[in-house]
Amino acid sequence: MTTQILIAGFGGQGILFSGKLLAYKALSEGKELSWLPSYGPEMRGGTASCSVTISDEPVGSPIIDNPDVLIVMNLPSLDRYESTVKPGGAIFVDSSLVGRKVQRKDVEAFYIPATKIAQDIGASNLANIVLIGKVLKDSELSRGYLEEALKKVVSAKHPEMYDLNLKAIDAGYNYIEE
Amino acid sequence: MPEKVLMKGNEAIAEAALRAGCRHYFGYPITPQTELTAYMAKKLPKMEGGVFLQAESEISAINMVYGVAGTGKRVMTSSSSPGISLKQEGISYIAGADLPAVIVNVQRGGPGLGGIQPSQSDYFQATKGGGHGDYHLIVLTPSSVQEMADLTSLAFDLADKYRCPAMLLADGTMGQMMEPVALPEEKESGIEKPWAVTGTQMKREHNIINSLYLSPEVLEKTNFERFERYAEIEKNEVRYESYMMDDADYALVAFGIAARVAKNAITAMRKEGLKVGLIRPITIWPFPKKAIREAADKVKGFVSVELSMGQMIEDVKLAEECLRPVVLCNRAGGMIPSVDQIIKVTKELAEGGKN
Numbered sequence: 148m149t150t151q152i153l154i155a156g157f158g159g160q161g162i163l164f165s166g167k168l169l170a171y172k173a174l175s176e177g178k179e180l181s182w183l184p185s186y187g188p189e190m191r192g193g194t195a196s197c198s199v200t201i202s203d204e205p206v207g208s209p210i211i212d213n214p215d216v217l218i219v220m221n222l223p224s225l226d227r228y229e230s231t232v233k234p235g236g237a238i239f240v241d242s243s244l245v246g247r248k249v250q251r252k253d254v255e256a257f258y259i260p261a262t263k264i265a266q267d268i269g270a271s272n273l274a275n276i277v278l279i280g281k282v283l284k285d286s287e288l289s290r291g292y293l294e295e296a297l298k299k300v301v302s303a304k305h306p307e308m309y310d311l312n313l314k315a316i317d318a319g320y321n322y323i324e325e
Numbered sequence: 326m327p328e329k330v331l332m333k334g335n336e337a338i339a340e341a342a343l344r345a346g347c348r349h350y351f352g353y354p355i356t357p358q359t360e361l362t363a364y365m366a367k368k369l370p371k372m373e374g375g376v377f378l379q380a381e382s383e384i385s386a387i388n389m390v391y392g393v394a395g396t397g398k399r400v401m402t403s404s405s406s407p408g409i410s411l412k413q414e415g416i417s418y419i420a421g422a423d424l425p426a427v428i429v430n431v432q433r434g435g436p437g438l439g440g441i442q443p444s445q446s447d448y449f450q451a452t453k454g455g456g457h458g459d460y461h462l463i464v465l466t467p468s469s470v471q472e473m474a475d476l477t478s479l480a481f482d483l484a485d486k487y488r489c490p491a492m493l494l495a496d497g498t499m500g501q502m503m504e505p506v507a508l509p510e511e512k513e514s515g516i517e518k519p520w521a522v523t524g525t526q527m528k529r530e531h532n533i534i535n536s537l538y539l540s541p542e543v544l545e546k547t548n549f550e551r552f553e554r555y556a557e558i559e560k561n562e563v564r565y566e567s568y569m570m571d572d573a574d575y576a577l578v579a580f581g582i583a584a585r586v587a588k589n590a591i592t593a594m595r596k597e598g599l600k601v602g603l604i605r606p607i608t609i610w611p612f613p614k615k616a617i618r619e620a621a622d623k624v625k626g627f628v629s630v631e632l633s634m635g636q637m638i639e640d641v642k643l644a645e646e647c648l649r650p651v652v653l654c655n656r657a658g659g660m661i662p663s664v665d666q667i668i669k670v671t672k673e674l675a676e677g678g679k680n
Contacts, residue, residue, distance in 0.1 A: 167503070174331050174505055182331070182503035207589040208582075209502050212663055299331075 149202035150287055151211045154275075155228055156220025156241075158186055158195040161275035164300065165218070166197030168279060169288070171296035173201040181209035194223065201288070216286050218278055220244060220261075237286050241278055257285050257324070264318050273315040280319020290320065329505035334473040334495065337506050338429055339364035341474035342401050344511045345481040347427070348374045349400040351389040353382060355408045356441045357497035358431035362403065383408040387415030387428075394424035395534040397521030399481055399514060403429035405497075406447050407438055409455075416490055417456025421536030423520075423551065425484035427477070428462070429493045431500035434659035442659025443497030445581060448636035451494045452610040459548050461555050463491040463562065464610040466580040470504035476607070478509045483562060485516040487554050494609065496632060498582040498661070558611055565613035566605040569595070573602030575671055576620050577654075578641050579630035580606050582661060587630050590667035601671055609637065617644035626674045627651040630662055650674065 152169060156162050163184050173180040179202045186195040198211040217232045218239045219225045225238075225245055232238055234253040243262035261277040270276075283290045293316060301309045332340070339361045342350070350365040362379070369375035376393075380386035386402050393400040404412065409430045419426050432447050434440040451464045463483050465476040473495060480491040522532045538544035566584075569591055570576065579587040584605040594601045604620060606613050617627075626649045629638035635653045642651050654670035656662050 170331060170503060174329070180331075180505065183498065184501055206504070207592065208585040208664070209498065209504075210582075210586060210661060210663075212665070 148287075149200065149204065149206075150216065151214045152199045152201070152216040152218065152288075153196060153211050153214035153228060153231075154199070154218040154220075155194070155196040155224035156275075158193045160195070160220045161272070162195040162220065163197050165275040165279050166199045167300050168276070168296055169199045169201070171299045172288075172292050173199075175292035175295040178202060179204060179206050181206045183209040196224070216282065216288075218282060220275065220278070222246065225249070239278055239282050239285075241274060243274070255285075257281060259319060259322050259324070261319065264322065265315060268314055268318050270311050270315050273312060276312050276315035277319035277322075280316040281322060282319075283316070284320045327507045327510075329507050331503050332470060332506050333360050333501060333503050334467070334470045335360035335431065335500040336364050337470050337474040337508070338403070338477045338493065338495075339368070341477035341509055342399075342427070342481070343368060343372070344509055345399060345478045346511075346513050347399040347401050347481065348372060349376045349393045349398055350402065351378050351380050351386040351393075351400070352402050352404065353380055353386055353408060355405045357433055357443070357500045358403050358405045358429065360500070361429065361431070383411035384415065387412035387419075390426050390428075391415055391419050391422070391424065394419060394426040395422070395522050397518035397523065399425075399427075399485075401427045401429065403431065405431050405433045406435050406444065409447060409450070413450075413456040416462070417458050417460060418536050419490045420456070420460035420462070421458060422534050423488045424490070424534065425481075425488055426490045427480045427484055427493065428490055429477075429495065432494065432496045434657070440659045441497070443499075443582060443661065444632050444657070444659055445496055445583065446633035446636065446657065447494065448609065448631070448633060451492055452612070452640070460551070461489070461558075461610055463487070463489065463558060464494050464608060465491065465564075466494050466607060466609055467499055468581055468584045468605060468607075470499070470502065470506045472607075473499060474506050474508055478512075481514070483558075485514050485518070487558055488520075489551075489554065489558075494581075496581050497659075562608060563611045563613050563615070564607035565616050566603070566607060567616065568603040568605060570602035570604065570620060572600050573620075573623070574600045574625050575602075575628065575675060576624045576626075577601060577603045577628045577630055577667065577671070578606070578617065578637065579603065580609060580637070581632075583630045583632055586662055586664060587667060590664045590671070593664060594668055594671060599671070599675060606637075609640070612640045612644065614640075614644040617641055618646060621645040621648040625649060628654050628667070628671050628674060630654045630667055632661060633657055
């Protein structure tokens with residue numbers, strides 16, 4: 148099985164980091180994977196996206212034209228990528244930041260106010276991780292090996308961030324849509 | 326089998342270079358290869374005999390490489406397209422002085438300052454000269470993060486073996502992407518370098534490293550001797566991957582990221598019954614002429630898939646000796662051909678629309 152995940156938003160929202168978390172999770176699971184960032188020259192602002200392919204087979208092209216899973220953290224990204232998702236695929240939307248609903252009927256749409264939840268749990272810069280929690284719950288990805296992956300991506304200089312990230316994952320994983 | 330780690334392509338090159346015994350790196354940062362320079366900056370100063378120096382310019386960096394290469398130590402520089410252009414004079418001198426060195430080009434769109442997105446438009450520069458004079462580089466083209474590491478290791482060995490500079494010609498995608506990689510083992514060169522300038526200890530004649538020969542007879546002789554070595558390289562060091570070519574009616578020719586997209590296109594086309602294969606040059610100098618020529622006896626046509634306005638296609642045409650049509654499937658300026666585009670161009674070729 149091959150799962151292609153596209154994560155998109157503004158630079159600075161942790162788009163690449165959340166992709167890295169999924170990549171390390173796949174590595175821990177012993178799967179094949181590729182992680183490909185796309186961004187402009189700026190450190191913050193601008194648009195950023197990250198393509199993660201996870202597969203039981205060697206990965207062909209790391210470039211994703213039609214994702215199985217789309218995760219969006221701003222409106223321009225939903226506008227740009229909604230039409231590219233495979234029929235039967237899933238779109239995860241940070242509804243704190245994106246005002247509109249998914250228009251397509253042939254994909255599953257999940258809405259989670261990730262930015263607000265992150266603020267509520269005292270992790271205002273971890274909306275990306277809250278979203279990933281929701282993705283692990285409702286997509287074909289599982290929660291297995293999450294802790295192993297988190298240990299690898301959280302900076303050794305900030306070990307306290309591990310617990311906070313885990314809290315953000317749980318907040319997203321346990322969120323029930325209204 | 327060593328445990329696989331997740332690394333960016335740029336970092337894999339740097340780590341593989343260190344494991345190949347490279348302790349001297351000179352460079353100047355430029356997107357999309359900066360992670361390589363940064364990795365060396367972090368690691369080399371802590372290693373025994375390690376020297377990292379961020380030069381004031383690319384021209385300066387390549388001349389530092391020239392200097393260290395003369396001592397027989399393994400040495401590397403890296404840059405991206407505009408920076409590699411600046412290095413060309415130094416590369417020609419290194420080739421003219423018959424010194425081994427490894428130069429990495431993680432290409433971006435051009436010409437001029439161009440952009441920061443991936444490209445393969447330095448193919449001509451890498452394979453047909455770049456600098457002045459009659460010379461070649463051994464040019465290796467990685468198509469995965471694993472090959473970023475493996476071919477770096479190989480580049481050092483080949484450079485030492487044939488006393489000529491070797492280039493790793495990657496693209497921005499390869500540099501920026503992360504994949505699991507099994508890093509090569511630590512090793513030493515193992516190749517004697519009696520020509521190196523290391524101090525005579527009053528025990529031998531001076532070694533002189535130079536590329537200036539004012540006598541045309543002597544200069545001509547050095548050229549002919551160098552080309553005898555190039556002939557050996559062409560005989561021994563051609564590398565390519567043949568993918569699903571056994572029953573192929575059409576052959577894609579692609580390297581680097583283009584080859585990765587091409588493989589996806591082949592899977593899709595084979596599902597529709599169109600038998601397509603891939604010849605993926607791993608060395609573009611020496612170019613796998615024989616593999617292309619032999620394929621020409623079996624296939625009905627070739628598609629050269631490139632991130633340029635069509636550069637490798639010239640080598641494909643020369644190699645297949647006008648036996649079959651060769652068409653171009655390309656994007657430029659930082660764009661990458663899509664699976665759909667490759668399928669469309671291949672189908673047009675199959676339907677005989679172009680010849």
